[in-house]
Amino acid sequence: MAERFIHMQHLRFLLREVFAEESKNLFSEKDMKSWDLVLNAAYDFAKTALHPLFSEMDRETPHLENGTVRVHPAIGPLLRQMGKDGWISAGLPQKQGGEGLPSMLLHACTAIFASANYSASVYSALSMGAARLIATYGCEALKDFYLPPLLAGRWQGTMALTEAEAGSSLGDLSCEAIPAGEGVYRIRGRKVFISAADHDGVENVVHLMLARIDGAPPGVKGISLFVVPKFRPELGGLRDNDITVTQIFHKMGYRGAPIAELSMGEKNDCLGYLIGMENRGLSAMFQMMNGARLEVGMGAAAIATAAYQAALEYTKSRKQGRRMGASSISEPVAIIEHADVKRMLLDQRAIAEGAMALVLQCGLYEDALHTLTGEAARERHLLLDLLTPVAKSYAAEQGIFSVSQSIQCFGGYGYCEDFPVEQHFRDMRIHAIHEGTTGIQAMDLLGRKVMMEKGLPLRLLAKEIRTTLQKAEQDEALAPMAKNLEQALHTLEKTTGILGLWALEAGAEAFLADATLYLEAFGLVTVGWQWLKQAIFARKNSGTARGAAASFYEGKTNVCRYYFAYHLPKHAALCHRLMTKEALTLSIQTEHFS
Missing domain, CATH: 1.10.540.10 (Acyl-CoA dehydrogenase/oxidase, N-terminal domain)
Incomplete structure (x- = not known):
């Protein structure tokens, strides 16, 4: 099979x-x-x-x-x-x-x-x-x-943002663009970690590249966006555009696609073509970056899904051990019959399918921007901005744990190349780094997104979640979970308010010191919301379904129960830590590390 x-x-x-x-x-x-x-x-x-x-x-x-x-x-x-x-x-x-x-x-x-x-x-x-x-x-x-x-x-198209000395701090990039007339610029500098930056599978590579026009303001306000091809148009044909691949990076996973370092303009003959307005390149690039962040989130959810499917197939076919209390001479059972193996499989489904639903929710908000107008469209835009770092990071960080559980289901075999989960684990790890590390996403969420327009995005999300809670409360089996999610949402709102006040008292550095914990807590609530949405429809349809369809719906409801019993409770501990208002990581000095 x-x-x-x-x-x-x-x-x-x-x-x-x-x-x-x-x-x-x-x-x-x-x-x-x-x-x-x-x-x-x-x-x-x-x-x-x-x-x-x-x-x-x-x-x-x-x-x-x-x-x-x-x-x-x-x-x-x-x-x-x-x-x-x-x-x-x-x-x-x-x-x-x-x-x-x-x-x-x-x-x-x-x-x-x-x-x-x-x-x-x-x-x-x-x-x-x-x-x-x-x-x-x-x-x-x-x-x-x-x-x-x-x-x-x-x-081939690429995103060429990162530089060795700047990393995620794009305001510090130094790649130069010197005007050459009529929207054409001479590009000089280096870029690193550029995916698909060059390869022989295509005739040309088109870099969407950030650079700073000579004389532009410092920081992010002086960044422009350029189309910089490997081969540029000239006299009805194409000619070399003075871009050199100086190295390709040998990676832990995600090995099938190259990530390269590029050097532009070593012969002072690399031309770039301005796209959009001068010094407004970062705002334009965010279209591609935000889209890529959701793709990274869905990619992480997808890898976790593939690893789960492999683990599920293996645990159903692998026979080892017996049920507790069974005779030692009885037949071994498939390892999926053991409670701890079921726990690991439930962890994987809770994470992978919850993360996938959250990215699709973001996709629905994207679609609303092309259909709705006025205040309705504005609200969907704020919700999309708010949830993008959450969808990306929850899938990436929790996906690592999920695929690790897949390996555990295989035991020693899972650590070997004979089975696919070893590769899935290596492929997964980049997602917490790609398109902005988890720490960057966390500071974006807490430092910008939830504070925009006096907290309007979080109020809009809370309204969306409470609409789901009202539906769940009508089902006796789901009402207790709805109550738990309401409590978690209330705690998140309270935590956000306390942190906002602390920002005024202690400053931005203390305010954002534990932003990653806040991001994790936020993710637990939003994925809980997605699981409750799934359970509502699973419960609604399970009564009339038969056979495999009935098992599918019952399975969905049970994974939701598991998420609320095993995952959501972590939220309270994270918020307790955040509301303690003690920037412990700031008080520990560099010299204390040895």
Whole structure:
């Protein structure tokens, strides 16, 4: 039997049941009926084209050869097929050559592709993000020249932000852009950790690059955004654009896609083309960055899902030990029958499926921005901003724990290359670093997002959660969990208020010292909300379902019960620590470490 990397019934349950009512306000019934066709096509492609290369791409890693990065030979054909089938253009409007698919459905497809082969899925995702950014902010000449080959999968798109000395502190980047006339600039500098920064699977690589125009203000206010291709247009053709790959990084996981260091302008002949307004590059880049953060969150949830599916299959087939009290001569049982193994499997489902639902919730808010207007659209924008760092970080951090539990289910075999969870664990670890570390996301959430407009985003989220609580309270089986989530939400609101006052008393450094704990507490509440939403629909439909469908719904309800019994209680301890108002990490001096 072929290994199952994702449970499609779970995705359909979320899209067609849990989020159906909210979706009806945004999409026509005709559109929603076509979603199954898209999901089926995504699954078929993932199963036949991506998943067979899962282990092979991990072992046949990219390498630098005569200045060119060589990748697995399947990458080029895969990208061109994804271009031909419309996956790279799927999120663009039809007038720009796309399919106009909703964000929520695109995130579901991301889950399918990433669970099948995370490394392979990243190439097309980067090109999609670059194309959407050019489509939004580029002039007509840039759109006409760059969009067709990007969308066809012939050219690769990238995000080129990070520099060795600046890291996540983008205000300190030093890459230079010297005006050369008519929106053209000479680019000089270095970039590091650029995914898919160069490879022989495509004809050209198009970097969306942040740089500072000569004479621009210091800090983030002086950053501009440029299209910087590996080969630039000239005299009706393409010529080398003075970009050198100085090294590729040899990684713990996510090995199928190269991450490189780039040097631009060593011959003073690297040209970049301004996109958007001068000194407003970071705000434009945030479109691609925020999209990438949700993709990282869904990628983490997808890897955790694939690892869970592997662990589930193994624990059902592996026989070892006997039930407590059984005769020593009785037949061994499948290890899934042991309570502690069930606990580990429940941990994995609680995290993976809860995180996946939260990213889809963010996708629904993205879609609302294109459909709603006025105050309704503004509220959805605030909710999306608020939840993006939470969705990214919960999936990434808790996903590490989830895949670790998958390995534990396999015992010693899980630590070996013979089974896929060893690779899943290595592939997972980058997600807490990609697109802003967990600490960066935490400071963004507490220092900016919850404090915007006098706390309006958190009030809007609390209203959304309490709408779900009111529905859950009508079900006798769910009412106790609704009460627990209401208490956790109240505690989060109280903690936020106390921290806000402390910011005035003790300053920003003390206020943000434990921001990562706040982010974790926030994630527990929001994923609890997603599980309660799932349980409401599972309970509603379980009474009329039969056979496997009934087991599916009962399973959903039981995972929700597990989440509220084993995961949500951690929230109280985190908030207690936060409300203590003691910046212990600030009082410990550097010299105290030895």
